[in-house]
Amino acid sequence: xxxxxxxxxxxxxxxxxxxxxxxxxxxxxxxxxxxxxxxxxxxxxxxxxxxxxxxxxxxxxxxxxxxxxxxxxxxxxxxxxxxxxxxxxxxxxxxxxxxxxxxxxxxxxxxxxxxxxxxxxxxxxxxxxxxxxxxxxxxxxxxxxxxxxxxxxxxxxxxxxxxxxxxxxxxxxxxxxxxxxxxxxxxxxxxxxxxxxxxxxxxxxxxxxxxxxxxxxxxxxxxxxxxxxxxxxxxxxxxxxxxxxxxxxxx
Amino acid sequence: xxxxxxxxxxxxxxxxxxxxxxxxxxxxxxxxxxxxxxxxxxxxxxxxxxxxxxxxxxxxxxxxxxxxxxxxxxxxxxxxxxxxxxxxxxxxxxxxxxxxxxxxxxxxxxxxxxxxxxxxxxxxxxxxxxxxxxxxxxxxxxxxxxxxxxxxxxxxxxxxxxxxxxxxxxxxxxxxxxxxxxxxxxxxxxxxxxxxxxxxxxxxxxxxxxxxxxxxxxxxxxxxxxxxxxxxxxxxxxxxxxxxxxxxxxxxxxxxxxxxxxxxxxxxxxxxxxxxxxxxxxxxxxxxxxxxxxxxxxxxxxxxxxxxxxxxxxxxxxxxx
Numbered sequence: 001x002x003x004x005x006x007x008x009x010x011x012x013x014x015x016x017x018x019x020x021x022x023x024x025x026x027x028x029x030x031x032x033x034x035x036x037x038x039x040x041x042x043x044x045x046x047x048x049x050x051x052x053x054x055x056x057x058x059x060x061x062x063x064x065x066x067x068x069x070x071x072x073x074x075x076x077x078x079x080x081x082x083x084x085x086x087x088x089x090x091x092x093x094x095x096x097x098x099x100x101x102x103x104x105x106x107x108x109x110x111x112x113x114x115x116x117x118x119x120x121x122x123x124x125x126x127x128x129x130x131x132x133x134x135x136x137x138x139x140x141x142x143x144x145x146x147x148x149x150x151x152x153x154x155x156x157x158x159x160x161x162x163x164x165x166x167x168x169x170x171x172x173x174x175x176x177x178x179x180x181x182x183x184x185x186x187x188x189x190x191x192x193x194x195x196x197x198x199x200x201x202x203x204x205x206x207x208x209x210x211x212x213x214x215x216x217x218x219x220x221x222x223x224x225x226x227x228x229x230x231x232x233x234x235x236x237x238x239x240x241x242x243x244x245x246x247x248x249x250x251x
Numbered sequence: 252x253x254x255x256x257x258x259x260x261x262x263x264x265x266x267x268x269x270x271x272x273x274x275x276x277x278x279x280x281x282x283x284x285x286x287x288x289x290x291x292x293x294x295x296x297x298x299x300x301x302x303x304x305x306x307x308x309x310x311x312x313x314x315x316x317x318x319x320x321x322x323x324x325x326x327x328x329x330x331x332x333x334x335x336x337x338x339x340x341x342x343x344x345x346x347x348x349x350x351x352x353x354x355x356x357x358x359x360x361x362x363x364x365x366x367x368x369x370x371x372x373x374x375x376x377x378x379x380x381x382x383x384x385x386x387x388x389x390x391x392x393x394x395x396x397x398x399x400x401x402x403x404x405x406x407x408x409x410x411x412x413x414x415x416x417x418x419x420x421x422x423x424x425x426x427x428x429x430x431x432x433x434x435x436x437x438x439x440x441x442x443x444x445x446x447x448x449x450x451x452x453x454x455x456x457x458x459x460x461x462x463x464x465x466x467x468x469x470x471x472x473x474x475x476x477x478x479x480x481x482x483x484x485x486x487x488x489x490x491x492x493x494x495x496x497x498x499x500x501x502x503x504x505x506x507x508x509x510x511x512x513x514x515x516x517x518x519x520x521x522x523x524x525x526x527x528x529x530x531x532x533x534x535x536x537x538x539x540x541x542x543x544x545x546x547x548x549x550x551x552x553x554x555x556x557x558x559x560x561x562x563x564x565x566x567x568x569x570x571x572x
Contacts (some may be wrong), residue, residue: 025557029289074410075451076455076456079450079452079453080453085451086449090450091447091448093441093444093445094445094446095440096441103437104434104438104441105452105453108449108452108453108454113434113435113437113438114434114435115434116429116431119434122434123434125340126434162452209363
């Protein structure tokens with residue numbers, strides 16, 4: 001398989017008993033790709049993310065990251081190889097400050113998290129980088145506040161900042177705008193627009209506004225299969241997709 | 252800033268200063284003081300595993316007891332050198348902590364709780380049955396110790412045992428302090444709050460938990476060794492489930508994730524036990540139980556939260572004026 005693909009999925013399959021949740025899924029992300037994965041509830045989007053990130057083992061199929069198979073690697077090992085995700089539901093450390101949330105991730109990335117001695121300088125550097133990343137995300141004012149006190153939109157931005165701090169090569173964004181009140185979605189839009197161009201990104205999203213603004217390519221999932229794929233224009237014109245999905249939401 | 256630092260410095264020196272003052276002021280109660288320090292160390296070991304890393308365990312007595320029996324048996328059968336015996340106890344409990352931890356730490360919640368209970372029960376039953384080794388119900392007797400460094404003799408006045416316990420406690424405290432303020436400790440705090448998040452940033456959760464569980468076991472084993480050395484006796488009760496329960500109560504009473512929580516609560520616990528047991532052998536549990544209920548209901552952060560809680564009340568009262 002070509003090593004020029006950032007992420008390559010071939011005939012991925014998963015069943016829970018008799019329930020088929022993923023079947024013959026093929027998917028390729030090139031370097032710097034902006035792809036969206038959409039589909040109605042229960043289409044298998046979350047299962048697909050869990051298969052990619054290693055929280056579920058596939059029954060069949062191959063997943064390759066820059067030409068290297070991810071078979072048998074645990075979730076944390078996949079993160080270290082550069083496959084990073086954000087979460088649909090908040091998974092931040094609610095008792096810690098925004099800066100600490102980032103610094104802990106950075107310490108983990110740089111291998112300082114086992115240190116018991118002589119960690120002062122390293123930790124300070126982690127905190128400095130955390131501060132910079134908060135500034136890049138334009139949420140520097142939140143640095144010293146506990147995450148549980150932050151507005152939801154800022155929590156979502158922090159989640160994205162943490163994922164970026166892990167230096168991903170492929171980034172999975174699981175509903176980055178979910179639950180964000182409408183007056184804050186514009187901020188999320190802008191943050192998505194500023195994501196580094198060289199990272200290949202797969203976004204899973206219900207909000208069609210976000211999808212059509214962000215993605216260059218859309219894959220439609222239904223009942224664990226790829227129903228359609230193509231450019232945003234082609235997908236929005238596809239009668240089959242309209243029938244099962246877009247027709248139900250205002251585009 | 253300078254004032255805050257001065258307050259912190261005084262706060263940190265206070266417990267150690269009190270210990271030294273007690274040594275000179277209450278020479279007849281040194282045995283009691285030694286017991287207090289042993290329980291402080293024991294509670295601190297639980298704080299690392301349960302408080303910081305969120306490992307739900309009721310099996311901490313397994314390591315306390317194992318450490319005590321190891322130190323006792325080492326003195327009887329191998330060498331009367333207390334420091335060698337202490338190191339042996341730390342080594343054995345760390346090893347058993349790592350092995351049992353490897354088996355059980357992929358579970359969590361009630362499953363983990365039951366497994367830790369099972370481990371302490373198995374050890375307890377073994378100690379009860381293996382009378383040739385442990386003395387069973389009669390306990391392990393005939394422990395003789397050489398003087399520490401060949402100079403400081405263990406005697407009925409308990410001076411040596413007191414300082415021995417103080418030094419060991421201080422050493423572990425410094426290590427624990429490093430741990431909880433290191434990136435390693437922060438990752439444990441993250442794991443307690445949300446293991447899923449930590450895996451998502453690349454943390455090898457199981458390895459981290461195994462590391463802290465092993466350290467915690469060694470620390471509890473060290474407390475057990477102190478107990479065996481200080482009293483020159485090991486009874487079955489060191490492996491009792493009740494011992495696990497008691498140290499948990501002592502930790503929660505003082506406040507988890509404070510390190511100093513155990514200092515307050517172990518002291519109060521033993522003092523209350525001592526005084527109320529003199530009034531009635533059953534009464535002390537009533538008092539301790541009442542204290543625990545009051546603490547859990549009123550003070551979120553344990554007894555260490557008493558000062559801040561009173562200040563908050565005062566502020567609220569002033570605001571109301």
